[in-house]
Amino acid sequence: MLIPIGTIRSNCNGFDAIAEIAVKTKNVWLDSVEFDLSFCSFFEANMAAPLYAVIARLRDELNDVTITNVPAGVSTILRKNKFLSVFSQPELTDTNQTTLPFKILKLTAGDQFNDYLDTYMRGRGIPAMSEALTKRFRQSLFEIFLNATIHSQSKAGIFVCGQFYPNKHRLDFTIADAGVGIRENVRRYTRKQKLNSCKAIEWAMTEGNTTKTGNQPGGLGLKLIKDFIQMNGGKIQVVSRYGYYDFSANGESIRKMSNDFPGTCINIEINTEDTSSYCLKSELKSEDIF
């Protein structure tokens, strides 16, 4: 089966295009699937994570997935970020070191994720950001990563990658899984079987809402990230099944995609020039907490 892939950017169309691939290959098994990138003039590096969510499912169905006819420019990006290594194509040294490579992490790999961030976010082309910004960003990534491990219910793992764009002062980081999606979790929790993806994402983005069972409070992680993104001037995108959500200083929007993305993907983009301190003006004491 031959699947053409065009230009993929980190926006609603890009995610929809990846979801379309999933739809086209939905019932394929024990087959050869060739992704033909002849007409792909640009592939934004962080989109390797959601694309792999589709590929992971194909590999689960024992399909042989290959990526062919990758134009030179795109090949450079996808070899630098080690995505093509997953398809036995040689990697390329990232001389500018602006890449946080594509990696498949197991669901229990919190420590491994920490090592990954330590390795790739320190002393490389990734800018020396203020300590406060680095800390908030890492905290946000952990919130997303751990959320994925709890909610995805996918054995295929969690797919991560990132890219720094020096000229745009923008650092993107993407975490995807091939799991059940937000809609499924919210439907189960609220017992609303007809709930659509957009409504489910809206529900999940509301402070205090969580599908985590066990009588524990939760539902704070995404709200904290939104607050951080707002102050930072960055952006967060959440894609799950038919839902595409984004939030930035310009506002919040949610729309339905034409195709069904099989899993969940969260992309967070930060403004690396931000020097806000992210601390309270008045310092809290232990007795003020409880």
Add this chain to the structure above:
Amino acid sequence: MNDQVKIKVADLIGSSLCISAEDGQKVFGKVEQLVREGKQVTISFENVTMLISLFLNVAIGQLYGSFGEETIRAQLKVEGLSSDDMELLKRVVDNAKKYYSNKKSYDDAWLEEDNNLEEDNNEE
């Protein structure tokens, strides 16, 4: 008998990363038991390098499901947190108080509003 107990989180969970729900549950279990026994508990975050809301929800937020605010305020202290992590813990605690005081009300309010919309938005 000593009524003052310090729990060093990093030692207890064997990691400087306070990120997982499982580790949070371990801390919760110890703290809950000690508070129940009437001890004065200090939770020390010394040597912790990463702390997220998900962990704190389980480790500390969950205590509000077992004890009243007065008990927690009287018996619990934290130390070794940076000011921004104190802010994070405060958010977690406020969220937990809300959660246990009117559990499910978020959902119910939200679902009521959604009742009229679900048919129109059906996906499959």
